[in-house]
Amino acid sequence: MSYDVQGTLLEVCTCDVNCACCWTGSEPTGDACDRVVAWQIDTGTVDGLDVSGITLAMLGMLDQHGAPVKSMIFVPSSASDAQADALVELWSGKKGGPMADLARMLGEIVGVERTTIDYRDGGHLVIGDRVTADVGAAADGTPIAADGYRAEVPELGVSLSVQGQRAVHGAFHFAS
C-alpha cells in the first residue's frame, strides 16, 4: 500500500470568506457550504499503478458548523477501471497515510460517478452536466468564482448557482 500523487488542486465553495471553512473550523456563510474540489494529478502512482494525467473531483456538503456531511466523487470516464478503483480507495482513506487523514473531511461518500472532467488553467472546471466553475482573479488578486459556480447533484440535494464566491488553488502532494 504505497502511493505518491502530486499536482494542482482547485476548490470553489459557496462561502464569502476564505475557502476551506471546514478546515479552519470557522462557520460557513449561510446555513451550509457546498464545495467542489478538483485534484489534477500531474504525476502519480497508486500501488505501482500509473495515474498520471487524471483529474479527480468531488462535490461535498458541509453543515452549518463546517462539518463534513456527505460527498460524491467524480472520476473521468477516460480512466481505466483499475485506475478508478485505486483512486476511489485512496480518496476514501483506505490506503492510509495523509489521505486517510484528509478523507475524514469528505463525510459519507454517497456515490462515485464516471463522467467527463474538464479542468484547465487552474480556473475552468466542468464536471459532466453536474458542475461548472470559472475561477478568475478579483480586483485585489485573490481567486474567486468570477464567472460563476453552478452545481446540480440531486443525490446530495444540491442545486446551486452563485457568483463571486471564494476559491482556492494551489499544489498538492500526497505520499505514503
Next chain:
Amino acid sequence: MSTAFQSPTPGATSRRWLYTLVILPAVVAWMVLWWFGSSPSGRYFQHEELATNKSSAPLVLIGWVVMITAMMLPSTAPLLAVFRRVVGARPDPNRLVVAVIAGYGAVWTLVGGIAILGDSIIHLLVDASSTTSVADRWIAPAVLALAGVYQFTPLKRRCVTSCQSPFVFVSRHWRGNDPRWDAFRLGVAHGWFCVGCCWTIMLTMFAVGMGNLGWMLLLGAVMGVEKNVASARWLGPTVGVGLLVGAAVMAF
C-alpha cells in the same frame, strides 16, 4: 467509507487546544515582555545591550523567542486549526500540533540566532574600523532599505500566498507516516515560508523596538493580517514604501 474514521462531531471540534497551545502561551509571552519592559532587567532583551555587553547574547536570544511566541505564534492559528482538523482522528492530535509549533519555533529561533550573530559581527567590524561614525550612520538605513525592497520581490509574494492558504499548505506538506517527525517538518516548512513573509518586519523589530511593546503590537498585527487576510494585498507594498521612506529619513 468507514465511519470509524470520523470523530463523532468533526465540525464542533473543541477549541480547547487553541487556548492551551496558542492563546495561553502568547498571552504569557506578552505579559513577560510587558513585565521585563517595565523592569530594570528589561534592557537585557534589547539589542543595544549586545553592542556594549557581548555576554548577553543568549539572553537576547531568549528575549527573541519570547517575542516570537507573542507575535508570531497567534498568526499560525489558521494553519494549526487546519492541521488539527486533519489529524483529528489520530490518537494524539495535540501532540502533533505541539510538534508543528516546535518545528515552526525552531526555524524562528535559528533565524534569531543568525540575526544576533550578524549583529555582533557588524558591530565588531565597525568597532575595528576607523570610520565608525560613517558606518554607524549607514547600517540602520541600509537594513531598512533592504527590507523595503524585499517587500516588492516575487519571493515575498510567493511566501505570503503560501501562508494564506493553510488547506493547500497541508495538502502539500502533510505525510503522516512518521507522525511526530512529519508534523515537526511541516512546522519547519511553514516556519521558512513565514520567515520569507516576515523577516523584514522582524529585522526592523530587532533594529528599532525589541522590548518596545507598542512597536511589537503594531508590527505583530500587520503580520497577522498580511498572512491571513488574502484581500489585504496592499499591506505588503505599503510596508515596503514605509521602510524605504524610513531608510531615506534616517540616511539624510
